[in-house]
Amino acid sequence: MADLRCDLAGIRSPNPFWLASAPPTDKAYNVRRAFAAGWGGVVWKTLGEDPPVVNLSSRYGAIGFEGRRMAGLNNIELISDRPLATNLAEIKEVKRDFPDRALVVSLMVPCVEESWKAILPLVEETGADGVELNFGCPHGMSERNMGAAVGQVPEYVEMVTRWVKAGTRMPVIVKLTPNVTSILPPAHAALAGGADAVSLINTIQSVIGVDLDRMAPEPVVDGMGTHGGYCGPAVKPVALRMVGEIARDPELSGLPVSGIGGISTWRDAAEFLAMGATSLQVCTAAMHHGFRIVEDMISGLSNWMDGKGYARIADVTGRAVPNFVPWNRLNMNFHTLAHIDQERCIGCGLCYIACEDTSHQAIAALRIDGARRYEVIEAECVGCNLCAHVCPVPDCIEMRPQPVDGVLTWPDHPANPRRRESERAG
Amino acid sequence: MTERIACARLESETLRHNFSDIHPPLSAPQAVIEAERCLRCHDAPCIEACPTGIDIPAFINRIATGDVKGAASAILSSNILGGSCARVCPTEILCEGVCVRVTLGEPAVEIAALQRHATDWQMAHGPAFTRAAATGKRVAVIGTGPAGLACAHRLALLGHEVTLFEKAARPGGLNEYGIAAYKLVDDFARREIDFVLAIGGITLHTGMALGKDMSLEDLREAFDAVFLGLGLSGVRALGLPGETLPHVRDAVAFIAELRQATDLGEIAVGRRVVVIGGGNTAIDAAVQCRKLGAEEVTLVYRRGPESMSATRDEQDFALRNGVVIRHNARPQHFEGGPGGVTAAVFLRADGETLTLPADLVLKAVGQLYEDGPPALETGSGRIWTDGFGRTSLPRVYAGGDCVGGQELTVAAVAMGRDAAMTIHRDLEEPRHG
Ligand SMILES: Cc1cc2nc3c(=O)[nH]c(=O)nc-3n(C[C@H](O)[C@H](O)[C@H](O)COP(=O)(O)OP(=O)(O)OC[C@H]3O[C@@H](n4cnc5c(N)ncnc54)[C@H](O)[C@@H]3O)c2cc1C
Ligand SMILES: Cc1cc2nc3c(=O)[nH]c(=O)nc-3n(C[C@H](O)[C@H](O)[C@H](O)COP(=O)(O)O)c2cc1C
Ligand code: SF4
Numbered sequence: 016m017a018d019l020r021c022d023l024a025g026i027r028s029p030n031p032f033w034l035a036s037a038p039p040t041d042k043a044y045n046v047r048r049a050f051a052a053g054w055g056g057v058v059w060k061t062l063g064e065d066p067p068v069v070n071l072s073s074r075y076g077a078i079g080f081e082g083r084r085m086a087g088l089n090n091i092e093l094i095s096d097r098p099l100a101t102n103l104a105e106i107k108e109v110k111r112d113f114p115d116r117a118l119v120v121s122l123m124v125p126c127v128e129e130s131w132k133a134i135l136p137l138v139e140e141t142g143a144d145g146v147e148l149n150f151g152c153p154h155g156m157s158e159r160n161m162g163a164a165v166g167q168v169p170e171y172v173e174m175v176t177r178w179v180k181a182g183t184r185m186p187v188i189v190k191l192t193p194n195v196t197s198i199l200p201p202a203h204a205a206l207a208g209g210a211d212a213v214s215l216i217n218t219i220q221s222v223i224g225v226d227l228d229r230m231a232p233e234p235v236v237d238g239m240g241t242h243g244g245y246c247g248p249a250v251k252p253v254a255l256r257m258v259g260e261i262a263r264d265p266e267l268s269g270l271p272v273s274g275i276g277g278i279s280t281w282r283d284a285a286e287f288l289a290m291g292a293t294s295l296q297v298c299t300a301a302m303h304h305g306f307r308i309v310e311d312m313i314s315g316l317s318n319w320m321d322g323k324g325y326a327r328i329a330d331v332t333g334r335a336v337p338n339f340v341p342w343n344r345l346n347m348n349f350h351t352l353a354h355i356d357q358e359r360c361i362g363c364g365l366c367y368i369a370c371e372d373t374s375h376q377a378i379a380a381l382r383i384d385g386a387r388r389y390e391v392i393e394a395e396c397v398g399c400n401l402c403a404h405v406c407p408v409p410d411c412i413e414m415r416p417q418p419v420d421g422v423l424t425w426p427d428h429p430a431n432p433r434r435r436e437s438e439r440a441g
Numbered sequence: 442m443t444e445r446i447a448c449a450r451l452e453s454e455t456l457r458h459n460f461s462d463i464h465p466p467l468s469a470p471q472a473v474i475e476a477e478r479c480l481r482c483h484d485a486p487c488i489e490a491c492p493t494g495i496d497i498p499a500f501i502n503r504i505a506t507g508d509v510k511g512a513a514s515a516i517l518s519s520n521i522l523g524g525s526c527a528r529v530c531p532t533e534i535l536c537e538g539v540c541v542r543v544t545l546g547e548p549a550v551e552i553a554a555l556q557r558h559a560t561d562w563q564m565a566h567g568p569a570f571t572r573a574a575a576t577g578k579r580v581a582v583i584g585t586g587p588a589g590l591a592c593a594h595r596l597a598l599l600g601h602e603v604t605l606f607e608k609a610a611r612p613g614g615l616n617e618y619g620i621a622a623y624k625l626v627d628d629f630a631r632r633e634i635d636f637v638l639a640i641g642g643i644t645l646h647t648g649m650a651l652g653k654d655m656s657l658e659d660l661r662e663a664f665d666a667v668f669l670g671l672g673l674s675g676v677r678a679l680g681l682p683g684e685t686l687p688h689v690r691d692a693v694a695f696i697a698e699l700r701q702a703t704d705l706g707e708i709a710v711g712r713r714v715v716v717i718g719g720g721n722t723a724i725d726a727a728v729q730c731r732k733l734g735a736e737e738v739t740l741v742y743r744r745g746p747e748s749m750s751a752t753r754d755e756q757d758f759a760l761r762n763g764v765v766i767r768h769n770a771r772p773q774h775f776e777g778g779p780g781g782v783t784a785a786v787f788l789r790a791d792g793e794t795l796t797l798p799a800d801l802v803l804k805a806v807g808q809l810y811e812d813g814p815p816a817l818e819t820g821s822g823r824i825w826t827d828g829f830g831r832t833s834l835p836r837v838y839a840g841g842d843c844v845g846g847q848e849l850t851v852a853a854v855a856m857g858r859d860a861a862m863t864i865h866r867d868l869e870e871p872r873h874g
Contacts, residue, residue, distance in 0.1 A: 362541055
């Protein structure tokens with residue numbers, strides 16, 4: 016059986032599945048239940064200075080997709096609304112009772128050195144395994160110049176990270192906000208400030224929907240709404256890209272990553288690991304299904320690793336990163352062709368209409384003795400994959416890679432007006 | 442000894458339960474979930490399988506996206522009796538039978554249930570359409586079954602003035618007198634007629650029979666066009682000894698009586714019932730006898746199961762309701778005396794005689810087109826039309842069972858609607874003759 020133990024910058028846990036800093040990790044009651052269910056670690060709900068913040072009623076909005084609820088979740092909650100001392104006392108007790116689990120404390124205090132210097136010894140005293148700096152909260156806190164307001168300015172990220180590193184022996188994880196044009200400058204700033212790891216993504220600024228009767232963004236609070244933070248399965252693609260960009264950056268490649276964003280199954284987890292993550296954080300999936308989902312994630316990940324012959328998490332971490340390249344490095348000689356398995360085809364015609372109306376008119380709609388038959392016109396197929404994606408039947412449309420004759424990338428391509436000089440000479 | 446023929450074999454509460462809706466409606470959230478199962482095929486097979494060609498993927502997508510009104514107009518613009526079709530269509534041989542989900546090895550999308558969801562909504566909210574400007578043309582429509590109603594509605598929609606004549610006391614044709622009670626529960630058929638007539642421009646006269654109270658010639662003189670949706674007035678006789686014994690009855694008449702009863706406890710049914718026939722009428726008669734409390738109901742068909750015109754689902758439904766189905770047995774004669782029939786005697790394919798004791802025998806061996814206007818040419822025993830609804834007489838059109846075809850409610854609707862379109866075109870551009 017695969018060894019799922021995880022070590023993120025010295026923070027150890029029996030498995031890589033941590034609960035992200037959010038309502039599931041708000042207090043001892045939940046965290047104890049989570050550990051009992053098997054979670055490898057938690058990042059405690061973000062602590063701030065006293066007096067605690069006050070939360071609103073009507074906090075979450077959600078979108079479903081085709082019958083599935085909560086494909087995306089958005090929230091307008093703030094950080095922990097409980098007194099600091101209560102949280103610290105509970106953290107201490109829980110850590111004492113679960114010494115083998117990772118217990119990381121998320122922090123967000125005003126952007127002044129004294130505030131950070133003051134809170135760190137209090138956290139250290141609990142015996143927590145590390146701190147995570149919440150530079151990501153995109154709503155409410157950012158309007159108070161905290162959270163994403165810090166995370167969006169690389170200079171602040173570096174400065175605060177430096178203060179924290181100077182103020183504690185604990186490993187420091189910097190949690191990055193996706194609400195930036197490029198994730199690389201803040202990640203570089205975290206590294207420059209001395210961060211031991213980064214975690215990403217925090218939530219994405221969003222308006223999840225508009226209540227058309229009340230004419231207000233959701234969730235509606237007494238007739239009005241505000242933007243919130245978006246998370247859940249829908250944000251996974253955004254998160255994977257950002258994790259991968261950090262992992263493939265030559266300077267950042269040594270920086271451990273805790274992957275977050277839409278992780279709901281072992282497969283999502285494996286994908287984050289492959290794109291460079293070492294530990295994984297989950298919020299929405301736990302809020303949707305409860306803590307027991309971790310059992311399925313552990314089971315699935317370890318069975319998959321056994322099947323692939325991966326002995327430990329480190330064997331998976333970053334496996335896909337060398338293959339995650341800029342567009343310019345992709346082989347333009349590669350060609351793939353759609354192939355429809357006529358035995359499996361149910362005749363829905365979705366591939367036909369997709370290709371006909373919106374792609375390359377490469378599927379013929381035929382009637383043979385009255386029966387519908389759809390055939391690929393290979394000469395027209397550009398291999399875009401659209402038909403295979405719209406086809407509702409598993410394995411019915413296969414994209415068949417054609418034999419490749421050498422590698423030709425855009426910088427060398429004859430159609431490129433700015434083709435590499437050297438090639439032209441040669 | 443229990444009465445051989447008796448009313449109220451079951452408590453009224455049990456009867457109410459037995460004759461309640463066999464497919465209760467979907468709730469709004471259930472409808473959305475079911476609607477989301479539709480793959481929205483291009484060139485969808487279900488549209489082709491629907492005789493009225495409802496744009497099924499479109500109406501289902503409208504339900505999925507919360508536009509129930511839009512869904513209803515997508516349905517009703519093709520089939521104004523979409524509400525009863527949602528309840529009575531044998532969808533397993535129509536739209537749902539060709540749903541690609543079935544090819545995928547899954548249950549079909551519940552098209553009929555979704556259609557009911559949308560049409561119920563519309564019926565609770567009034568007419569779906571408004572009439573075009575009046576054309577001043579007057580059309581007589583004879584018969585208020587699905588064909589006549591669909592024709593009348595479409596003509597009224599297009600701005601023509603319609604007069605509906607119905608020989609029976611109540612309008613609706615077999616929707617009112619023939620369809621099994623548990624398919625069209627409560628007063629649905631009547632509410633649907635109110636809904637159809639609410640478009641305006643249609644005047645209804647019941648108790649007025651063509652050939653008795655007026656002639657085709659009178660109508661051709663008084664109206665710009667005449668549509669005949671007469672259905673099938675006759676029933677086939679077996680021509681066997683003992684057929685005139687008391688309690689050897691025609692199934693259609695038995696069902697009509699049942700449909701008109703205000704109290705199902707007033708319907709007399711035998712303890713042991715034999716139903717002869719292999720179509721849906723036979724199934725409906727047999728099942729309704731069971732539901733009325735008959736202890737033994739045997740449906741006897743002269744050939745094998747594959748030749749039965751009742752669909753597989755209908756046959757299964759009968760079996761689930763405790764009906765015994767016997768195949769390959771031809772009726773020979775009926776035994777009994779002045780008190781009524783006591784047994785039905787059959788000859789089996791293997792030459793053996795099968796005698797089934799019976800207190801009630803229901804014959805469901807087919808309906809016939811009878812008593813139509815003699816001036817009309819017929820073909821295969823029905824009114825001949827040119828495929829667009831035109832009969833052999835100018836300005837006289839026909840559709841529905843009296844013309845033939847699938848003999849389904851939905852087919853009658855399609856023929857009535859299409860004939861209306863032909864009438865509309867012909868009225869605009871009169872043909873010679
Ligand atoms: C027992 C039974 C059960 C059935 N169950 C189903 C089912 O579950 N699903 C399904 O799809 N189909 C079913 N059908 C078939 C369906 O009911 C018919 O195909 C459909 O009703 C035909 O419509 P129509 O308008 O042509 O005729 P009808 O519905 O028969 O209507 C004809 C109308 O014309 C009137 N009329 C006749 N002659 C005259 C005249 N001279 N003057 C004035 N009015 C006249 C009649 O009184 C009647 O109202 C069933 C049929 C029967 C008999
Ligand atoms: C209701 C809610 C409250 C959250 N509060 C915090 C918080 O206090 N601190 C923090 O760093 N992230 C917070 N997050 C963000 C999550 O930790 C996580 O980064 C995000 O939800 C993405 O992961 P997911 O897709 O698994 O939910 C919150 C998320 C939710 C849904
Ligand atoms: S891969 Fe794209 S171009 Fe080729 S058949 Fe499919 S949809 Fe058409």
